[in-house]
Amino acid sequence: MLKIDGKKAAADLKADLKKKVAELKSTYNAVPGLTVILVGEDTPSQIYVKNKEKSANEVGIKSEVIRYPEKVEEKVVLDKIKELNDNNEVSGILVQLPLPKHIDKRKVIEAINPSKDVDGFHPMNVGNLSSGYESNIPCTPLGCYLLIKNIEKNLNGKHAVIIGRSNLNGKPMAQLLLKENCTVTITHSKTKDLKAECAKADIIIAAVGRPKLVKADWVKKDAIIIDVGINKTDSGLVGDVDFDGVSKVAKAITPVPGGVGPMTIACLLNNTVECFKKAQSS
Ligand code: NAP
Numbered sequence: 001m002l003k004i005d006g007k008k009a010a011a012d013l014k015a016d017l018k019k020k021v022a023e024l025k026s027t028y029n030a031v032p033g034l035t036v037i038l039v040g041e042d043t044p045s046q047i048y049v050k051n052k053e054k055s056a057n058e059v060g061i062k063s064e065v066i067r068y069p070e071k072v073e074e075k076v077v078l079d080k081i082k083e084l085n086d087n088n089e090v091s092g093i094l095v096q097l098p099l100p101k102h103i104d105k106r107k108v109i110e111a112i113n114p115s116k117d118v119d120g121f122h123p124m125n126v127g128n129l130s131s132g133y134e135s136n137i138p139c140t141p142l143g144c145y146l147l148i149k150n151i152e153k154n155l156n157g158k159h160a161v162i163i164g165r166s167n168l169n170g171k172p173m174a175q176l177l178l179k180e181n182c183t184v185t186i187t188h189s190k191t192k193d194l195k196a197e198c199a200k201a202d203i204i205i206a207a208v209g210r211p212k213l214v215k216a217d218w219v220k221k222d223a224i225i226i227d228v229g230i231n232k233t234d235s236g237l238v239g240d241v242d243f244d245g246v247s248k249v250a251k252a253i254t255p256v257p258g259g260v261g262p263m264t265i266a267c268l269l270n271n272t273v274e275c276f277k278k279a280q281s282s
Helices: 006-028 043-059 074-085 105-111 123-130 139-151 170-179 194-199 260-281
Strands: 033-039 062-068 092-095 159-163 183-187 203-206 224-227 231-233 236-238
Touching (some): 006 043, 006 139, 033 043, 033 074, 062 074, 074 105, 092 260, 139 170, 183 194
Parallel strands (some): 033 062, 033 092, 203 224
8 A cells, every 4th residue: 555645746846947037047047936815814815825925935926925814805805816916926815714704705706816716716717627628726626636646647437426415525526537537526515325325435525524424335446545634633633535545456555644635735735836837828
């Protein structure tokens, strides 16, 4: 069994991006810029944003965090996004979710210029991805995709079962794997027999938010298991997959922590660099 090292894969991707940023700097005398908007005091969001800022700086991306108090008016956030859309030094804009209830998440996402939407949440990017066109791809599914491709170059005809149908994870993951000619099953909380669905899978991607949901006897021998879940339990952080049991059956599996998480941030940096490159050539 291969324990997939997400930290190493992310470090490799970041090293590659660092080189690319240096090359872009010497070509254009400018570096990619990432601006993150953070509203409120949500502790996990504060930590995520701090990590994003630190990682961006490590590869030479110019990063900026704009912080607003919880009660900020929606219009203030929308006006700031307009300003950032028009700022040539900003290649990527990310609004950290969740937002307070009085701010319309959809309006905020749709206010971001799709070419600066590094999260890939704008309907234009979602539509392009599902049409098989070039688009900004949501960071977590992109990270999962790269981890899978590191193990298996040719995914033609593989049966992938995705647990979870969120816009953030499950749906874009399905599009990425369809593009690779996988046969994709998307499952969710109303799926009748999840165990039976998983038992058919060559690849399982669990993005649910239920600790250790996927058990060893759900998994086909030699399947690839990607665990997106992050669940706080009394015994620490665990994924959606029962790692100890499933790792005895699977061909390869991501641990939690140290699997998908580090790739998510590296893919955000990747998307920022790609947005910069596209802006230079347009
Ligand atoms: P979400 O929006 O809450 O979606 C969860 C999905 O799981 C839904 O589609 C839900 O079905 C499905 N589901 C819930 N219970 C189920 C069950 N018992 N059987 C089958 N499906 C079930 O969650 P998300 O934002 O996609 O996040 C999922 C997990 O990934 C969370 O633990 C989150 O913390 C983690 N995450 C990790 C990263 C990372 O970088 N590693 C990034 C983002 C999220 P319905 O649609 O029917 O409700």
